[in-house]
Every structure is written in C-alpha cells, then in structure tokens.
C-alpha cells in the first residue's frame with residue numbers, strides 16, 4: 001500500500017517514532033527519518049532496512065525541531081532525494097510534567113516550541129511542497145497523541161500542546177479539501 005510513497009517520520013530515533021518507522025518499512029514505504037541523535041537514528045534505519053520487503057534504506061536527516069533552519073533542511077533534503085512527500089508523521093515531542101502552578105515558562109517554551117511551533121512550521125513547508133505538485137496525493141499530518149476531551153492537570157503544558165496540534169490538524173484537513 002505504501003510502495004513508492006515517501007513517508008517522513010519526525011522523532012524516529014526512539015519510542016513511538018521508531019516503531020512507526022518500522023511499521024511503514026514493513027509496508028515498503030520510502031522513509032525519511034529525523035531526530036537529533038544520529039546513532040539512534042542509524043540503528044532504527046538499519047532495523048527498518050532489515051524488515052523492508054525491498055530492503056529499502058531510510059534516508060536520515062539530523063534536525064532539531066526547535067531550529068527553523070533544520071526544519072527547512074528536512075523539506076529541502078527530502079525533496080532533493082525523492083522529489084515529493086506523501087505522508088508527514090509529526091511525532092517528535094517532549095513531555096514535561098507539572099500543573100499550571102508548578103511548571104515554569106522555560107518548560108512551557110520547551111514543550112510548545114518542540115511540540116507545536118516546530119511541527120507547525122514543518123507542516124507549513126510540507127503544505128507548500130504539496131500544493132506545488134501537479135497531482136497532489138493525500139498528506140497526513142499526524143500528532144503523536146489522540147487528545148482526550150478532559151485535559152490532564154498533571155501534564156498541563158503537554159496537554160496544551162496536544163490540543164493545539166489537534167486543532168492544526170483539523171484545519172489542515174479542511175484546507176487540503178480545496179487542493180483536490
């Protein structure tokens with residue numbers, strides 16, 4: 001189903017992102033894996049290649065989601081390598097515990113920049129690339145968490161970030177309807 005589809009997974013160096021990458025590998029996707037930890041990314045890429053039916057080697061881009069130039073590089077290198085992007089999995093993120101009474105603005109900036117601002121910019125650039133295609137396919141903007149209706153008081157900032165990205169995703173769905 002994902003043969004010849006270019007799938008970009010951010011935060012692929014561990015956890016949910018690494019597992020997501022492997023699942024797409026089994027489906028023969030052409031993968032772009034991003035994160036900051038080169039060694040971990042290389043290990044995940046090797047595992048992906050092993051389980052890919054065509055032994056496809058994922059393309060690795062080292063990038064910090066807090067750095068605009070790194071985010072621009074993800075899209076630039078992906079398009080240079082594959083000339084398209086079909087699926088974007090915005091998974092990279094950080095979790096900070098604490099309630100609104102116990103968290104700091106430094107924690108807030110860390111979570112919002114990594115979990116919302118970075119993915120927002122990456123999605124913006126991916127959408128531009130998508131719009132330039134003559135026959136654009138569907139592009140998915142996935143958030144790492146299905147947001148619960150009842151916010152978690154003990155993970156105050158992370159809950160805010162999840163709700164923000166859900167909102168971005170819903171708006172994108174509406175926007176993309178006009179592309180087709």
Ligand SMILES: NC(=O)c1ccc[n+]([C@@H]2O[C@H](COP(=O)([O-])OP(=O)(O)OC[C@H]3O[C@@H](n4cnc5c(N)ncnc54)[C@H](OP(=O)(O)O)[C@@H]3O)[C@@H](O)[C@H]2O)c1
Nearest residue numbers: 011013014015016035036037064065092093094095144145
């Ligand atoms: N596990 C859960 O039950 C759960 C539940 C709800 C939501 N989430 C959220 O889902 C996401 C993934 O969770 P996980 O458990 O898989 O966490 P994880 O194992 O800590 O993985 C986080 C990933 O995000 C990347 N990352 C973090 N900061 C980054 C940055 N500034 N720039 C680029 N990449 C960055 C990390 O890569 P590098 O370190 O290589 O940069 C890593 O690959 C997180 O946002 C987490 O808050 C997790």
